Amino acid sequence: MKSLKYLRLFFVLLLLTNTLFAQTTDPLPSWNEGAVKSKIIEFVHKVTTKGDPDYVVPHKRIATFDNDGTLWVEYPMYTQVLFAFDRVKELAPLHPEWKTKQPFKALLEGDMKTVGKSGMKGLVEIIMATHSGMTEDAFNAQSAKWLKTTQNPHFKHLYKELVYQPQLELLNYLRANGFKTFIVSGGGVAFMRSVSQEVYGIPTYQVIGSSIVSKYKKVEGENELVRVPKINFINDEAGKPVGIYNHIGKRPIFAFGNSDHDIEMIEYTKETKGLSLALFVHHTDSSREFAYDRKSHVGKLDKALDRAKTEDWIIVDMKKDWKTIFPFNLK
């Protein structure tokens, strides 16, 4: 049986090639060598190696990532807020009352100082005016279109392109090792879902976020979900573990955030039974991105920086640990 002999040889060669390939291919090429990268790879190796005391069965390999400032740019202002501002300008002709009503008046006049002074109350009014009153499909189309066609003036790239290359590699690496990757963000869930599959390879049903109430009703003879101007859930701070429990039903074993708003998600993850890994992006790179932390108005990283000194939380130094920041920087 000469054919069998050749076949056997073929499979042995195939196996050898795969093994060699696995040993020589870096799964995280945009991460610089160092303690952080080693810890990630060591963690993934342990939880996926059968027989290892830290082995975790695939359906428990849950990884959660914050979005703003962890997977994409959030500075100097959250992308979704900029979307809402643009929508106000687009919708203004339909709302003559905005000419005299704050904070819309100020926004339309470009008076951002007055908009800022309107605080959270003003922001919620702007969000509700731009994020409700339409069907889910209409909103999805609006937000997807904006993200795919609007340029960030600082980076001169589309908003959907301002995602961190090292994190895209990490998401792929985790998925290749049997993890389910989830977004767990304070941002609006529908806004993120409109591009999550395309941008991160994360399906809509693995995106957890804040939401407004939806009602099932007839619109022009069709059964639709209509977004109404009422907050349903705020998936932020202590809301993150609640959102994770409501959606996933179990604790993550891996969590990645970038601000004090992620502390509860990190605590919840680190108190899971068995091995877990928790990381924060520290924005330290004023030349390639931005440098901000303890005193920032977005993505404030203060308490977490202190607690990371004594707890088993990893601080990822963007400047030091990331070789490349954005996909469009790849050579």
Place this chain on the structure above:
Amino acid sequence: MKSLKYLRLFFVLLLLTNTLFAQTTDPLPSWNEGAVKSKIIEFVHKVTTKGDPDYVVPHKRIATFDNDGTLWVEYPMYTQVLFAFDRVKELAPLHPEWKTKQPFKALLEGDMKTVGKSGMKGLVEIIMATHSGMTEDAFNAQSAKWLKTTQNPHFKHLYKELVYQPQLELLNYLRANGFKTFIVSGGGVAFMRSVSQEVYGIPTYQVIGSSIVSKYKKVEGENELVRVPKINFINDEAGKPVGIYNHIGKRPIFAFGNSDHDIEMIEYTKETKGLSLALFVHHTDSSREFAYDRKSHVGKLDKALDRAKTEDWIIVDMKKDWKTIFPFNLK
């Protein structure tokens, strides 16, 4: 290159074997041949065949299943209600006040008529008393233990075994064809999740259900989610499309229910763009399971039976369409 020639031959043979195997293996052996089975197989074939006008990309292949009466037995009383009744009996020594307080008094005395008369209000009291006040982990352990050790007196099998074999095959068949299978039930999400992976192969994060509020707080020094006696969301009737939108973020292309409580989920699914399939289990089998529909106190199937006559909804006749009902009936 004789080896290459052998290799090529080997792969051709492998391909042929696979094709033959695919053609001769019935993916739904517990479904009787007939119109219903043909429609399911035809639908799956169309949406998974590249080039077919009805082809659907994998991440849009969303299938949603009701649970009670669709995946497992619900008659004469929902499994979760029976669990709550048993928990009241177990917890009674800690609640001396129940000896005089309705509906607990009646339940402890076995006076089910009075329990029934307490209606939805009484039932909610029983659910809250047995489903809140503990951490998520403690509740998961209690419900999993009950489902895995308690016998249904009618069938003389464990509750977790009273799942429909044809549906297990259908879930597997859909998943093998790139579908994501979700449970979308009026039942409590945590109760179902405690066995969904083991019983249906459905991970916790693909189970959508009703829920009570959870709070993130310290319990004995640990950060826990504690279940509090307040309803968070009722995932039933018009709540089902809302639950689907909040969790999945897109319309299913396949939905399976068994009662009028599933009508909105079915409508929402059938109005998706592109091909979709919608089915209802009709409980017609008084000898192998139960026969009930228009006048039943659980799983009432009335309006849906009428609407199925004119709409493109498939009624699955349990007696006629299912060869085997339960896994333990398999020879």
